[in-house]
Amino acid sequence: MSTPLLKTAMTPTNAKPGTIALVIDDEPQIRRLLRVTLEANGYDVIDAANGADGIVQAAQGRPEIILLDLGLPDLDGVEVLKRIREWSRVPVIILSVRDREHDKIAALDAGADDFVTKPFSSGELLARLRTALRRSQPAAADAVFRSGKIEVDLAARAVRKDGAEVKLTPTEYALLRLLVVHAGKVLTHRQLLTEVWGPNAVEQTHYLRVHIAHLRDKLEDDAARPKFIITEPAVGYRTMEAEN
């Protein structure tokens, strides 16, 4: 399912000229389309038609971002990701078809930065690329995160909405902190549970449901229509980053 919510964050700005993007996909038509779209938006594009070639290109071409299809003829996409992750922190965005939630989760758990579901719109894809690129730049260590009315002061462990202090339990704060540190990125249930409750809690999704609901009650204008903490169905959650 696409997430049209991102439209709000989608003011098309080109990437800094000469950003190298690697497209690993076995479909020539997709490679062609992506090349046209990305080049039109200021990227330099290199591509690979299979996993083995993709790994080589990832090493030789020094891409700053990788678009990786999960269904490759030679290697499983997740396997390609794992091999790249052995030596590189380059952001990787997964291209996958619908109904493969477990693949998406596996890829995210293996270190992918985001996923885009086929069929996708180019606007959506470009927005995801920008977010991933931005996160990979070591930003000025801003200890205060802002998104709309919400302000999280990571140094002071304080959360404010419309300038008013919001009381959070330690668990809620831990969860929120994790989400805002990775703002814009999908965090899987497993990642959230492991980080906040520890590795023994990975099956306890109800912890997450309850605390996310509490956070929404405290932070969202309308908890039933959340705009800040977004559900990625069956995969996890992401927080919307601050609008530029």
Next chain:
Amino acid sequence: MNDGDRPNPDALLAALQSEAARTQRGRLKVFLGMCPGVGKTYAMLEAAQRELKKGRDVVIGYVETHGRKETDALVEGIPQVPRSRSEYRGIVLTEMDLDAVLARRPQLAVVDELAHTNAPGSRHPKRWQDVNELLDAGIDVFTTLNVQHLESRADTVRQITGAEIRETVSDGILDDADIELVDLPPAELITRLKEGKVYLPERATSAAQNFFREANLTALRELALRLAADHVSVDTQEFHRAQAGAGPWKTGHRLMVAVSASPLSESLIRWTRHMADGLKCPWLAVHVESSRPEDEAAQARLEKHLALARTLGAEVIDTADESLSRGLLRIARQNNVSQIIVGKPAAGHFVEWYRAGKLLRELTRESGDIDLQVVRAEKSGMAPARPPWRWRPAMDWRQYAIVAAVLAGVGVGNALLVSFTGPRVPGFIFLLAVVLLALFLGRGPVLFAGAASALAWNYFFLPPKFTLIISSTEDGVLFALYFVVALVLGQLVARIRAQELAERRREERATSLYQLTRELAQAGTRDEVVWQLVGEVSRVFESAVAVVLPAKDGLEPHPDSSLALTEKELRVAEWAFLNRQAAGKFTDNLPGSENLHLPLATERAVLGVLSLNLPDKSLPLGRRDLLEAYARQAALVLDRVALRAAAEQGKLVAESERLSNALLNSISHELRTPLAAITSATSSLAETRNPEMGRTMVAEIQEAAARLNRLVGNLLDVTRLGSGHIRPKLDWCDVGDLIHVTVHSLERELAGREVTMEIAEKLPLARLDFTLMQQALANLLLNASVHTPADTPILIQAIQEPQRLILNVADRGPGLPPEFLQRIFDKFFRAPNAPAGGSGLGLAIVKGFVEAHGGQIVAGNRPGGGAIFTIRIPQTEKPPSQE
């Protein structure tokens, strides 16, 4: 392609032909002679050599040359299958190794002396049964036979020669056989005999002298010639019949022979078989069980007669009726019998003569359009003589003692009374005692009581006392009347009791059969049938029972069986299965095995084998009949169950055919419509310079692409549902979040609509598969958006009820036509005037996903207009407490 790889067409054809030949029953060729020594074996081996030269695969299963040089020479060149050896009472016996021949699978097997009796412990008691099995396996057989060994001719031969014929062959085996008569004029044969060219066993020499007289030989020769001639005419008849294309029994005849324990029955049965042969018609052997008690010897004889009839190919029916003639006529009418054959009793035995005469009169009167044949029957020499009447005190001495004691007691009482009442009253008191005794005792003791009391009355009470002389005429008449009354009473009582006994036996049989039938009628599956059958048979026959059914590879005992079958017993069961004949204990097939195996066969198919471990030494006819009735009944029910399963399967296939047709129709339409939109929009786009039009075209393409994407998603879901791969991954879900995400994902499709979400306060977490439920809700929302006007609102509700979650999707559109409420969840169902844009799959998917959660969905109409879909998902688990 390489030439060498190509199969040789001739070889292929030959292989096909031999394959076809193997699936058919083999042909039997009988070299028939009038007696030993005419050169049957020689003729047979000559013929076998000719076949060998023609290139056929011939083996010798068993040939006895008796060391004659000419014959030995003919054996050479034909491969022999080694005989099996067994030791019986210290003598080594060799027999044809049936299994080895079957395993060797020749095209033609040569097996000498069809009438031979096998060594004890062999699979069949008789060699002709071995031969039958070879024929069943598709192997042609050459064999030899002397005319006197034919079951139906045995009587005649005995009459001619006076020799007992012990080894006989069922006539049935000749039915499909080619007969080649090996003839030798009697004078020549006698010359050969004198020259020692005829092998005879040592001990038979003297008998042989008698047997090989010219007069005998001439008669035997005539018999053999006539048999061969009859057979030829039968062949011609069959040919004509095949030409005319008439049914199997063109003559419409159907014979029925009445069978009893009488020794005359045996030849009557043979005679009937003979006649049925001539008429080429089916025949029945019927025994009518009456209340008249039969002793054990008679019972054994009767069973032997019925077994003989069965061997000779009759359908055997055992029935019960108080009147013999009525029973016979009832069976005759039920079976469309054209002729009834009864025996004319030999003169001499008054009672039998009287009974037979009575039967004949009744049959003549009542038989109507059924012909009656009265045949002069002769006692078979082999039949045991009627056992002489003998005193059997061992049986009922206790009853006689009781009689004596009671009469003595009554006598003492009478002695006390007589001074008050006079001598006549004691007589009536005695009579009362006899009547009372008759209620409890058998016929003999009652007759004894009658006679003894009459004498006692006379001796002790009638004047002059203590003599058997009666002084007054009046007393004499009274005494005589008393005597007759007591005897008649005894007879009557005995008859009633016997009737009662027979009635009870019949009753028991009918009841247990009825019970089985009823239980089986309720069984719906094969397992249930087996369970009932095992239970009922082991209860009635007090035996461990196994039901053996065909499985993937070979036969397997059903796990509900109470009898464990060894590998060997399983093979016997297999034999019964393949040959559709009872095998094992109490049968002629592999009688050495421990268990009795009955095939569960209907006319259509063999469905399995019923195996019993009966501890008894013999299986009386009644029980055997009952058992066979059980097997037949079970087979019918098993067959019905199998047929029903096949019909279900057929229905499934038809249904899936219908679905795939609907799928093809729907898909081609659904896929082509958006594709057409895309194609036409892109071609316009390529030509237009108008930016406004360009934007419109792009929007059209996006719309069509979204529709295609949805369709592909639906098809995938339907396929997953169809293949049963939907297993919800249940997880704790926030229902509010679920609804919100769903509505949000349909932002574009629901654009401009008022969508109200009513989520109950404090709704607990629910165990759901988030993705599946999202898809289900999305399909319901899409459905509503397609089928209702764009300005009408849609409502989604989430309500918690005890133990279940309710989700409602309701609209204010035109509502659902009530007649379609049941069908809207069917795959590819589309209401006749539904707006375009649906594939007829969406609701089927919703139903499938909801049901995968163990829930249900119903469609209905809302008060105030519009449709409402209600999903109910059971929620039995409580959300675990946090931390």
